[in-house]
Amino acid sequence: MDHSERGGRLADLHQDLIRGFERVVALFERSARLERNNNHEGAALKSKVERKAAELNRHLESVRELQLVMPIVAPMKAGKSTLINAIVGYQLLPARANPMTTVPTRIILVEGMALDRPELTIPDSLLSLYDTLERKLLGRLRSGWTVGSIHGYLTDLAERLNRTVLPRLERRYIGAADVHKALARINDEMRLASLALNDDYLSYMLDLPELRTGHLHPFTAGGVRGGQLVIIDTPGPNEHAIAARLGPALERQLHDAHALLVVLDYTQMGSEAAVDIENRLGRHVEVIGKERLYAVVNKVDARKTEDDLSADETRQLVRNTLAISAGQVHEVVANWGLLGSRVLTEQRLLGDRFRHADSEAAIAVLRELNPLEDASELEALLGDTPPVALTRTAERLLVKSQVVPLIEKVIDQLRGDAAPAVMKSALHRYQAAVEELRTSLALERSAAEHDAKEIELQLAKLKSEMEELADHRERLPTVVQLQERFRREIEGFASELEANGHQIIQTVGMESARTEKSNIPLVDQTKSIVRKLFDAVSSNRSVSDEIEFPTLEEATRLKDEIAGAVTAQLRELLDQGRVDLDKLVRRTSVDIVNEQESKVRGLIERAARTLSNAFDVDVKPPPPGIHEQFRVELEDPAERMRVSEEEYEETRTRRIWWTLWIATEEVTVTATRPVKVSVYVVSCTSIERQLRELFDAQIDDMRDSLRAYVGSELTGELTAYYDGLGDYLKGYHDVLTSSLGVHQKSEEQRIDHGKTIRALEAELVTEAETLDDYLCRLTA
Numbered sequence: 130m131d132h133s134e135r136g137g138r139l140a141d142l143h144q145d146l147i148r149g150f151e152r153v154v155a156l157f158e159r160s161a162r163l164e165r166n167n168n169h170e171g172a173a174l175k176s177k178v179e180r181k182a183a184e185l186n187r188h189l190e191s192v193r194e195l196q197l198v199m200p201i202v203a204p205m206k207a208g209k210s211t212l213i214n215a216i217v218g219y220q221l222l223p224a225r226a227n228p229m230t231t232v233p234t235r236i237i238l239v240e241g242m243a244l245d246r247p248e249l250t251i252p253d254s255l256l257s258l259y260d261t262l263e264r265k266l267l268g269r270l271r272s273g274w275t276v277g278s279i280h281g282y283l284t285d286l287a288e289r290l291n292r293t294v295l296p297r298l299e300r301r302y303i304g305a306a307d308v309h310k311a312l313a314r315i316n317d318e319m320r321l322a323s324l325a326l327n328d329d330y331l332s333y334m335l336d337l338p339e340l341r342t343g344h345l346h347p348f349t350a351g352g353v354r355g356g357q358l359v360i361i362d363t364p365g366p367n368e369h370a371i372a373a374r375l376g377p378a379l380e381r382q383l384h385d386a387h388a389l390l391v392v393l394d395y396t397q398m399g400s401e402a403a404v405d406i407e408n409r410l411g412r413h414v415e416v417i418g419k420e421r422l423y424a425v426v427n428k429v430d431a432r433k434t435e436d437d438l439s440a441d442e443t444r445q446l447v448r449n450t451l452a453i454s455a456g457q458v459h460e461v462v463a464n465w466g467l468l469g470s471r472v473l474t475e476q477r478l479l480g481d482r483f484r485h486a487d488s489e490a491a492i493a494v495l496r497e498l499n500p501l502e503d504a505s506e507l508e509a510l511l512g513d514t515p516p517v518a519l520t521r522t523a524e525r526l527l528v529k530s531q532v533v534p535l536i537e538k539v540i541d542q543l544r545g546d547a548a549p550a551v552m553k554s555a556l557h558r559y560q561a562a563v564e565e566l567r568t569s570l571a572l573e574r575s576a577a578e579h580d581a582k583e584i585e586l587q588l589a590k591l592k593s594e595m596e597e598l599a600d601h602r603e604r605l606p607t608v609v610q611l612q613e614r615f616r617r618e619i620e621g622f623a624s625e626l627e628a629n630g631h632q633i634i635q636t637v638g639m640e641s642a643r644t645e646k647s648n649i650p651l652v653d654q655t656k657s658i659v660r661k662l663f664d665a666v667s668s669n670r671s672v673s674d675e676i677e678f679p680t681l682e683e684a685t686r687l688k689d690e691i692a693g694a695v696t697a698q699l700r701e702l703l704d705q706g707r708v709d710l711d712k713l714v715r716r717t718s719v720d721i722v723n724e725q726e727s728k729v730r731g732l733i734e735r736a737a738r739t740l741s742n743a744f745d746v747d748v749k750p751p752p753p754g755i756h757e758q759f760r761v762e763l764e765d766p767a768e769r770m771r772v773s774e775e776e777y778e779e780t781r782t783r784r785i786w787w788t789l790w791i792a793t794e795e796v797t798v799t800a801t802r803p804v805k806v807s808v809y810v811v812s813c814t815s816i817e818r819q820l821r822e823l824f825d826a827q828i829d830d831m832r833d834s835l836r837a838y839v840g841s842e843l844t845g846e847l848t849a850y851y852d853g854l855g856d857y858l859k860g861y862h863d864v865l866t867s868s869l870g871v872h873q874k875s876e877e878q879r880i881d882h883g884k885t886i887r888a889l890e891a892e893l894v895t896e897a898e899t900l901d902d903y904l905c906r907l908t909a
Contacts, residue, residue, distance in 0.1 A: 139548060142906050143195070146552055149903060150189045153559055153896050156889060157182035160566060163885060173863040174569070181562055183335070188555045191359075195548050196237070199540075200361035203392035208427040208463045212392055213362060215466035215532045216540065218345020219244055219474045222362065223309040231316040231323070232331070235339045236360040242343035244474055249302040249311055252336035259298055259315065262322050262330050266290055269325045276324070283321050286314070290321075308340065337361075345474050346536050358540060361386070387550050388421040388543050391451065395428045395460075398438060398446060421550070422453055423539050429460045435693065442700065449704050459539065461531045468494050469527030476520065485519050486511045494523055552907055560900050567893040569864050574886040576868035577879065584872075587739065588865050594736045595858045601729050602851045608844060611721065615835055618717045619710070623828055626706045630824045633698050637691060637817040651698045658694040662687065677769075677808040684766035684809035691816055699824055710831060718843055725847060733854055736861075764819065766809040775804040 161178040191198065203209035210222040210229055213236065221236070223229065270291045276284045289295050295314075302311045315338065322330050424447045432438070438446065444458045471490035476483045485491035495510055514522075527533060543550075576584050606614070629651070636655045678684040780795050871882055 138906070142903065143192075143548065143552065146555070146903055147189070147193055149896065149899055150185070150192060150555065150559060152892075153563060153900075154182055154185050154189060156892055156896065157185060157562075157566065160570065160889060163882070163889075174573075174867045177860065177863065178566070181566070185559065185562055188558055192551055192555045194357050195551055196357045196359045197387050197543055197551060198359045198361060199388045199390055199543065200233075200363050200386050201390045201392060202363050204394060204397065207392045207394040207397070209392045210362065211467055212425065212427060212461065212463040212532075213360060215461075215463045215470055215530065216344070216346070216360075216536060217342055218470040220305065220467070220471065221247055221308075221340070221342055223313050225313075229313070229316055230362050230364050231319045232334070233337050233364065234312070234362045235337045236362060237339065237341045238344045238358045238360070239341050240343075242341065244343045244345060245305060245478055246303060247305060247308050247340060247342040249308045250339045250341075251298055251300055251302075251311070251315070252338070253300070254335045255315075255338060256298055256300065258330060258333055259318065262318060262326075263290060263295070265326055265328075266318070266322055267293070274325050276321070280320070280324060283317055283324075286317050286321060290318075312338075312340075345470055345477070346533065358543070387554055389423070390539070391422070391424045393424060393426050393447065395426050395438070395443065396431050398426070398443065419453060420457075421543070422451065422457060424451055424453065424458045425535060426458065426460045427463050430462045430465070436689075436696075445704060459531065459535050461535055463530065463532065465497070465526045466530030466532030468497055469523040469525075469530060470532075472519065472523035473527070483516070485514065485516055491519055491523075494519070494526060497526070498522065549907060553904070556900060556904050556907065560897065560904075563893050563897050563900065567890055567897070569860070570886050570890050570893070572861065573864045573868045573871075574883055574890070576865055577871040577883060577886075581869060581872045584865055584869055588862065588869075590739055591736060591858060591862050591865065594732055595855065595862065597732055598729060598851070598854055598858065601725075601732075602855075605725070605844075605847055605851075606721070611843060614721065615714070615717060619713065619832075619835060622710060622713055623832060626702070626710075627825065627828050630699055630702055630828070631821065633702065634695060634817055634820045634824060637695060637813050637820065651702055655695055655698045659691060662690050662694065674813045676811045676813075677771075678766070678811065679808060681766065681768070681809045684811050687811050688766055688816060691811075691813075692820065695820055699820070699827075703827055706831075710835075714835065718846070721843065722846060722850060725850065729851075729854060733857065736858060764815070766811050767815075769808050769810050770805045771808050773804060773806055774801045776801050 157178055161175050161182060190196070201209055201213060210224065214221050214224070217236075217238070266287075267290055270287055276287050298311070298315070302308050319330060322328075426443055426447060429440075429443070432440075440460060443460065444455055447453075447458045448455060468490070472485075472488070472494055475488055475490050492507065492511070495507065495514065499510060576587070632652045633655050636652065636659050676684075676687065678687070776799055778797055778799055780797050782795055871879055874882065
């Protein structure tokens with residue numbers, strides 16, 4: 130099949146999918162109306178069906194527009210907003226020193242849209258939420274609550290709210306200046322509410338603000354496979370004061386994603402924030418696929434010396450952390466990309482009217498490349514830089530930023546394959562939703578055909594199962610118990626890793642460097658390198674713990690060479706240790722969750738069998754919950770004063786006999802005298818001690834990270850597992866409760882109700898078969 134024929138078939142399938150999804154959404158809406166007419170007993174089930182219909186509608190719109198949803202996730206201040214601005218090509222998102230993103234925002238990149246006219250739309254549901262939020266904030270402020278000093282940048286907003294001088298949020302804002310103000314306000318108000326109110330307003334958000342914009346950089350697109358890229362600007366998960374409240378919003382966006390872009394800060398590589406993001410991603414990557422997870426390491430311009438992580442070391446560290454391939458890791462300097470793009474965007478917009486002396490973007494580029502002391506220097510530099518040279522400088526800065534290769538290699542590829550990815554993702558979600566609704570309707574219909582006493586009996590059994598599940602949940606291991614379980618599992622591993630590291634560090638000693646081979650390859654490699662360094666400087670000296678040099682430069686060079694050689698091997702040991710530790714932690718986590726599952730699995734299956742037997746419906750239990758940097762700065766070499774003999778020449782007068790006369794003459798003689806001189810000492814013992822302390826701190830960090838994981842992520846997984854099982858039982862409890870309401874109707878109404886449900890079931894069966902056919906066509 131040639132490309133054009135496949136493109137035509139994909140286009141036909143796209144239209145078929147839209148019509149099919151519309152039919153499924155209509156079935157959900159009809160089902161919700163059916164429950165609405167079923168007295169108050171059907172209220173919970175109606176609400177659940179309406180929520181599912183709204184979710185399916187969002188996926189329908191994603192398919193209709195072929196939107197590829199790509200959240201960008203990053204620790205706070207990693208440069209996420211700067212990277213988004215660099216990708217777009219201008220200052221779309223406001224920049225400031227304080228944290229910005231609290232509310233996840235949909236950013237839609239629109240072909241042909243003007244670069245200076247972004248449009249921000251705030252949905253009606255969000256406007257209503259902010260009305261409520263502002264009223265409650267006003268009450269809290271007038272009761273005496275004040276903004277803490279750590280969030281002082283919110284003080285002005287709090288005062289304006291208290292004086293009721295803020296206008297009501299509008300539904301639409303157009304233009305960069307108005308968009309910036311609106312974005313800053315909605316994010317800061319939500320942040321203020323997170324701090325001041327004992328409620329999670331982010332969890333009430335049904336719709337996200339939507340920001341539509343043009344873009345400077347071209348994207349490869351063609352035919353139906355092109356699609357539309359939607360970036361989700363997400364909150365950082367590591368702002369301690371409100372991290373817990375930001376979690377659910379981030380989780381929802383990850384669940385709906387087709388691809389993920391993770392931004393990491395080069396200056397913070399290996400920090401807790403990066404580990405936290407890794408843990409959050411773990412539960413969603415199975416849905417999205419590892420092949421659609423990309424990591425961007427920002428701020429690599431901080432790489433200055435040989436001791437800093439090299440590009441290869443950085444890539445390896447990220448690969449180990451996120452378990453992705455080398456081709457999925459990219460390095461950028463987002464700030465350079467934005468600076469260069471801003472100049473090029475202004476030149477495109479203004480044309481002949483562009484004046485670099487009046488351009489903030491041009492001035493920012495010159496300030497980045499030239500340390501300027503005052504305004505006169507800047508003015509002189511502007512005068513000496515012709516427009517053509519400025520353009521070349523901006524283009525060169527953009528190239529050096531590596532943002533364009535990121536766009537070409539990652540975003541173009543994702544965008545070009547948007548159609549199949551979006552269709553497949555939506556198909557899976559629609560298939561699961563259709564099966565869930567069909568089972569619920571079959572149970573409700575069958576239950577309604579039975580005697581009310583039978584329904585009440587099954588409700589009582591189901592309630593008993595729910596209470597038993599709650600009892601199991603109450604007996605979950607405590608954080609302390611889980612930490613003790615991990616301590617026993619991990620301590621042996623950590624001790625072995627620590628011992629191997631100490632053997633590598635011990636090669637710093639001269640005697641140790643010359644001993645026989647060990648059975649650890651990294652130790653032998655380090656010995657060989659260190660021995661060569663010692664031989665180069667001490668071939669004519671006795672073997673000693675200390676080596677003296679006449680200058681600090683020579684001593685520092687040897688100290689750095691020794692530390693660099695040992696550090697490289699320790700990094701490799703730690704990187705491999707982190708990989709092995711991750712596997713061990715994951716195995717232990719799976720064992721713990723499986724232990725809990727073994728306690729409640731029989732209960733869930735028993736409930737499913739009971740409902741299936743009582744009402745002749747195939748009720749399926751839910752699936753199991755889980756399936757199977759090291760930087761060194763050492764002290765400078767010690768300065769020591771040593772007394773030595775110094776030769777010097779001096780002129781002396783001596784007497785001589787000349788015939789009968791005594792005469793004098795001056796002579797130059799060589800003499801010696803004691804002097805104090807500085808020598809610089811490289812102490813092997815001192816280097817070994819410092820390396821050991823730094824390495825042991827890394828091992829302790831591993832242990833601390835493990836405790837943090839147990840305290841939050843693992844307990845969160847166990848809680849989420851029980852939440853899912855509880856929702857499963859409650860869902861069928863709601864169905865049976867709704868079927869009781871049918872018995873309050875007249876016989877004629879009950880018959881009509883049964884006919885309506887049977888018709889819905891039949892249509893759902895047909896749509897399920899159609900969805901299966903669509904999936905076969907897509908994967909053919």
